[in-house]
Amino acid sequence: MKNYSKSKTMKTIKQFISLIIIICASIVFSGCDEEVYDMDEPGNLVPETVAEDPLLPRIEVNGTFFHAETFGDINNPIIIFLHGGPGSDYRAMISQIGVENASRYPEERTITNGGLSQLQDEYFCVFYDQRGAGLSPRFDKGEVSFDLYVEDLDAIIEYYLDQKFQETGIQENQVYIFAWSYGGTLVTGYINRYPHRVKDVVFYEPGPFTREGYDYFIENTTSPLKQIGKDWLEQYLLSHDHITPDEHERADFQMLLGAFRSNPQFHENINCPLWRMGTLVANEDLEKEDRDNTSNLAAFPGKMLFISGELTYNEYPGYKDIQMPCYPQSEFTVVEGVGHTGPWEKPDEISTLIRNFFQ
């Protein structure tokens, strides 16, 4: 009798467990006619890179594809534009505040000379997403380095100088460069290695050229630890309970939560657009490493213009005094009323500064 009772009890338990599982599964999959997407499938959470989307503009140099496009007449002097991050993209440099953000498909854009690409009337403008950043293909940990970034830039410069010669017969061996934020660190490392490849360079709030510059920047920047309670940080941290960043799509999707919000001293406009953030390169030590970026800058025959937004300059007043002496010829100017997203907020003013400086 006791055994029969236990057997019946176990049967009841099993039936109840089955019922609960069915109920839970039904609740969870309510609307079960809906497709269940895979977070790691390209194109669901973040846009595909050139490795996955054949419609995106690209070039192939230095063993890989880069998301890249050009504006203007190739007969004109070449300007190479470098974005920041590391890991960001060039969307903000071809878009501008108050105008629909540039589509990743050139044929879908409402304007064709937005942002700094307005310089196409006088220059052949080249924009590209750095390796592992933006819509350029992704790489795994350890496959990207600062030296590789420098060689990529050299290969891209060579690519367009060669294209110019092929199409116009004009042989040149120098380009102009505009670099924003981390792009400035990269370009300085490039000029240090190849000082005669660049005519003149314009920086918008460049990343640190030296360890001293990096330390100054860190000392005057509010760390995330001191921002506990801030909206962006809470959102970013909470998101980790819902998504873990083991694959590029998930990691890039999550990293965007801090974009243009994580550094209060930058006074960034949160509406500044991006296509996609390259999380792995953003977390690589591409900026912090102790490396020689300046020992050969004295050989650079060109000029450097350091543009700062007024709001950022007020937060880092001593920064330019550390950065500018690295270059033999340098000038400084401030754009009023903007912070680190100045090129997107005041592209007309910054383009004028660039034109005047490169003349």
Next chain:
Amino acid sequence: MKKIEIILTSLLLIVSIQLRAQSVIFNDKTIQNNIYLRTGIEPASMVAFGYQRNLHPNFLGQTVTTFAEWNFSAFRFSPKNSEVKVGGITPLFQKSSFKIVNNLNISAGSVSTRHFESKKFAAADEIAFGFYKAKWHLAMTAEYEKIFLNRIEHTDFYRENYYEDAVDGWYKGAGGMFQFGLETGRTFYQKYDVHVELKVPFTESFNSYGGSPAHLNLGIGYRF
């Protein structure tokens, strides 16, 4: 009555919640209930309210501490940024005061960000190895949580500024996480518990979790 107890125990074991930084009351035969408040960083700053009840199902032969918990973001206090957990703890092995204790849980959570809103459904299991005395306990913990389903809705802000073609819907593949830590607690005046837990999280591939480098919880409870 016995059948009801068995059914409830089974139900709670199935839809079990992970015990995180909570008082351990399965050692105490004099009480049945515990309510607690917990705060800390896991994965962001949070506040949790919970209730525990000891059950003593005959067929298991030992105490099972079942509980339900509702935790909120401390700085974004809203049901949209909260999580419900239900679960059970039971010792798997014991020799004197040394125990191996298992927690099984299921959670359902919601988060609202500038870029997306997400609902998640997850299950987790934690094993604790340690010493459980009447008035204190100290244990090392190892936990694994798997997110098996999300509902993601992207905001207009995300579409306008980043990706206009983002896909809304049900998602799999959000991944999972491991946490390894240490927990300890003490009971005062036989009724009041204080509990502390420190854990280090990793993704299920043992990559950097990307959020807070450590999770810390502090809990206080009242037994009755």
